Amino acid sequence: MSLDPAALVQRYLDTVVSGSAEDVAALYAEDATLEDPVGGGEVHIGRQAIAGFYAMTANAEVSTELLQLRTGGHEAAFAFAITVTMGDTKIRVEPIEVMNFNSAGEITSMKAYWGPSDMKQL
Amino acid sequence: MSLDPAALVQRYLDTVVSGSAEDVAALYAEDATLEDPVGGGEVHIGRQAIAGFYAMTANAEVSTELLQLRTGGHEAAFAFAITVTMGDTKIRVEPIEVMNFNSAGEITSMKAYWGPSDMKQL
Numbered sequence: 001m002s003l004d005p006a007a008l009v010q011r012y013l014d015t016v017v018s019g020s021a022e023d024v025a026a027l028y029a030e031d032a033t034l035e036d037p038v039g040g041g042e043v044h045i046g047r048q049a050i051a052g053f054y055a056m057t058a059n060a061e062v063s064t065e066l067l068q069l070r071t072g073g074h075e076a077a078f079a080f081a082i083t084v085t086m087g088d089t090k091i092r093v094e095p096i097e098v099m100n101f102n103s104a105g106e107i108t109s110m111k112a113y114w115g116p117s118d119m120k121q122l
Numbered sequence: 123m124s125l126d127p128a129a130l131v132q133r134y135l136d137t138v139v140s141g142s143a144e145d146v147a148a149l150y151a152e153d154a155t156l157e158d159p160v161g162g163g164e165v166h167i168g169r170q171a172i173a174g175f176y177a178m179t180a181n182a183e184v185s186t187e188l189l190q191l192r193t194g195g196h197e198a199a200f201a202f203a204i205t206v207t208m209g210d211t212k213i214r215v216e217p218i219e220v221m222n223f224n225s226a227g228e229i230t231s232m233k234a235y236w237g238p239s240d241m242k243q244l
Contacts, residue, residue, distance in 0.1 A: 037194050038194030038195055038197050038199075039193070039194030039195025039196070039197060040194065040195075068190075068201060068218065070217060070218045070235035070236050070237065070240060071161075071235065071237065072159050072160030072161030072162065072235050072236070072237065073160055073161025073162075074161070075160050075161060075233075075235065076235070077160075077199065077218040077220065077233075077235040078218070079190060079201060079218070095192060096190065096192045096199040096200070096201070096218065098199065098220055098235075111197075113192035113193065113194050113197065113198070113199035113220075114192050114194070115192065115193065115194065118192060
């Protein structure tokens with residue numbers, strides 16, 4: 001099977017918008033790792049921990065927009081915007097993410113690079 | 123020592139423009155790795171191999187421009203443009219790069235994500 005990281009990234013961004021935390025976690029390999037933000041001191045290991053991470057925005061309205069994508073082999077690096085609306089609060093963050101995929105197309109690692117200066121209140 | 127990945131990235135982009143291949147390689151740790159492009163099938167290991175990689179553009183006129191930078195911990199992800207002029211040929215590539223640094227500020231790994239569609243002839 002030839003892997004299409006571009007399609008896998010778009011599926012991820014779409015699932016973040018329309019899927020449950022479990023739906024997003026299901027895109028990850030069972031033993032995947034997630035670090036968001038990089039340098040934040042916490043790495044989520046395994047699909048269950050990853051579902052817990054995405055559950056944080058379960059009650060929010062989320063939209064995503066792919067801004068720049070670079071792929072190579074089983075990897076992708078991309079800049080995107082995510083807008084999260086919770087009640088009266090609406091924030092937009094523009095991370096650069098790096099993803100690795102296994103040959104089944106599952107995400108084996110995700111790292112999101114961003115800091116306070118990449119987040120703005122709308 | 124507190125590390126400033128933003129300053130290290132800018133020093134790297136400046137050295138790529140004005141330094142020799144050895145100058146750029148000296149920004150890397152002795153046992154660093156370099157993969158450019160990711161998925162290209164070749165990983166350069168060690169400062170000497172890395173100097174060989176940068177020697178490819180030793181006779182070219184090079185300019186660089188930082189487009190987007192995200193940092194976290196000892197890591198940085200950034201989009202930039204590099205323009206390489208060799209004789210009558212002038213090309214511009216816009217990769218996304220990911221760098222890891224050690225506590226001395228040396229680059230321990232560099233990965234450049236880009237493909238043919240991110241390169242244009244000027």
